Amino acid sequence: MRIHVSKLAVAFGLMALLVSAPEVWAAEPGAMFHWRPFLGPFHSVLLHFPIGFVTMAFLVDLFYLWRPKANVQPVITLMLGLSVATTVLTIVLGLLRATGAEYDPQMLAAHKNYGIAVGVLTVVTFVFQWLGYRETAGDAPRKLLRGSYRALLLANIGLLVIAGHEGGNLTHGSNYLTKNAPEFVKAMVEDEPEPAAPTATGGNEQEKFYVEKIKPLFDTKCLSCHGPEKQKGKYRIDQPAIALKGGDSEKLAVKSGDPFASNLVRLLLLPPTDDDVMPPAGKGSLTPEEVMNVIRWIQQGAHIPGHKAAETKPAAEKPAVPEK
Numbered sequence: 001m002r003i004h005v006s007k008l009a010v011a012f013g014l015m016a017l018l019v020s021a022p023e024v025w026a027a028e029p030g031a032m033f034h035w036r037p038f039l040g041p042f043h044s045v046l047l048h049f050p051i052g053f054v055t056m057a058f059l060v061d062l063f064y065l066w067r068p069k070a071n072v073q074p075v076i077t078l079m080l081g082l083s084v085a086t087t088v089l090t091i092v093l094g095l096l097r098a099t100g101a102e103y104d105p106q107m108l109a110a111h112k113n114y115g116i117a118v119g120v121l122t123v124v125t126f127v128f129q130w131l132g133y134r135e136t137a138g139d140a141p142r143k144l145l146r147g148s149y150r151a152l153l154l155a156n157i158g159l160l161v162i163a164g165h166e167g168g169n170l171t172h173g174s175n176y177l178t179k180n181a182p183e184f185v186k187a188m189v190e191d192e193p194e195p196a197a198p199t200a201t202g203g204n205e206q207e208k209f210y211v212e213k214i215k216p217l218f219d220t221k222c223l224s225c226h227g228p229e230k231q232k233g234k235y236r237i238d239q240p241a242i243a244l245k246g247g248d249s250e251k252l253a254v255k256s257g258d259p260f261a262s263n264l265v266r267l268l269l270l271p272p273t274d275d276d277v278m279p280p281a282g283k284g285s286l287t288p289e290e291v292m293n294v295i296r297w298i299q300q301g302a303h304i305p306g307h308k309a310a311e312t313k314p315a316a317e318k319p320a321v322p323e324k
Contacts, residue, residue, distance in 0.1 A: 040097030053083035073133045080126040114163035125152040206303035259298035
């Protein structure tokens with residue numbers, strides 16, 4: 001066990017160094033390489049390993065309970081040891097990814113806390129299993145350790161499901177699993193009904209156009225990254241003031257009456273291979289008709305029901321030059 005502890009200590013030390021050193025000099029003179037943005041996304045890759053290892057340990061242990069004479073406990077020890085290593089790495093990468101991330105703070109905190117709890121529980125489960133199946137353990141302690149190990153393993157699986165669900169909510173939104181569910185399922189699992197879509201008042205054709213053409217487009221193509229649960233670039237498409245003004249870029253997102261001076265249209269018209277194109281690659285690009293609808297909406301004044309759009313300032317006219 002002493003060798004295992006020393007290896008774990010070295011691993012923890014290296015990971016602590018990685019977290020505390022977010023930047024190192026790149027090979028190119030004068031360039032700064034940032035570790036956190038590079039390593040953080042690998043959290044989504046590595047997180048599947050501890051889930052698989054813990055599940056495999058659980059299934060093998062079920063087989064052991066069915067066939068007690070099978071010598072499978074060393075396999076379970078290996079599975080749980082690998083789960084400890086990959087869980088710790090997953091937590092470290094998750095913390096790197098969370099640094100500076102634009103997620104809902106409460107949802108991020110919930111996922112982080114559940115993830116750390118999974119890490120602690122995995123280590124404890126591994127220790128109890130290892131101690132419970134040592135040849136030197138007495139009968140009474142052995143029964144207690146083995147019973148505790150199985151209870152911890154079951155709790156670990158449940159906590160993994162919760163932590164994974166919270167992570168899925170961060171990435172895909174809290175209604176990702178239920179948005180296409182039957183209405184009776186939504187009524188059972190959703191906390192509260194979605195707010196009613198704004199309606200145009202007074203027969204305003206521009207506002208009607210927004211309700212029928214623009215809002216559904218924003219909801220399906222933009223809201224997952226620029227909504228209440230995630231705000232990339234500190235930009236929210238669901239809040240009219242921010243939707244029109246813009247986020248971190250400090251560029252006017254929507255200039256009423258002038259679509260081609262609007263940063264929103266500029267991003268929509270970028271080539272698909274451009275890093276700044278919106279929606280980003282893999283998120284479902286807009287059709288030409290949808291882009292034209294956005295342009296038309298801005299050209300007509302970017303009307304949003306219940307919100308007064310900023311007045312468009314006309315371009316200053318150049319003074320007439322007297323003819324000679």
